[in-house]
């Protein structure tokens with residue numbers, strides 16, 4: 001996941017933010033030295049999709065140069081503010097794999113202590129399009145459950161979601 005930066009300036013007045021120490025303003029982590037507004041750090045929401053057909057589960061090998069570069073991940077990405085989460089999943093799958101999918105169910109919601117990301121994972125089946133790796137993938141392929149590259153997954157959440165999906169049968 002991309003880095004999440006700590007806010008430094010007030011969105012209301014542009015004043016410098018000061019760490020609050022949780023002592024006032026309802027425990028907000030920062031307050032504005034200009035207007036006194038409390039400032040909260042909201043979680044970031046991402047979506048990923050387990051696309052399954054007769055050949056197995058679709059994974060892509062991440063092209064971006066970050067800690068997950070070259071590792072296998074699920075298609076997915078940021079949810080834009082105001083966007084329906086499942087629709088963001090469908091959009092990301094289309095951008096990254098060329099496939100049109102239909103969401104079949106929610107697999108789970110994954111969050112971790114001190115990690116700003118909350119990941120929503122859906123299962124889906126392809127209903128159209130043509131499989132082709134977008135610029136964010138070095139490679140894209142199906143894995144049967146037995147072939148899944150558990151030691152080469154990009155994120156802990158990828159492994160947790162795949163296990164949850166497979167354990168449901």
Ligand SMILES: [Zn+2]
Pocket residue numbers: 010011012013014015032033034035036037
């Ligand atoms: Zn302010």
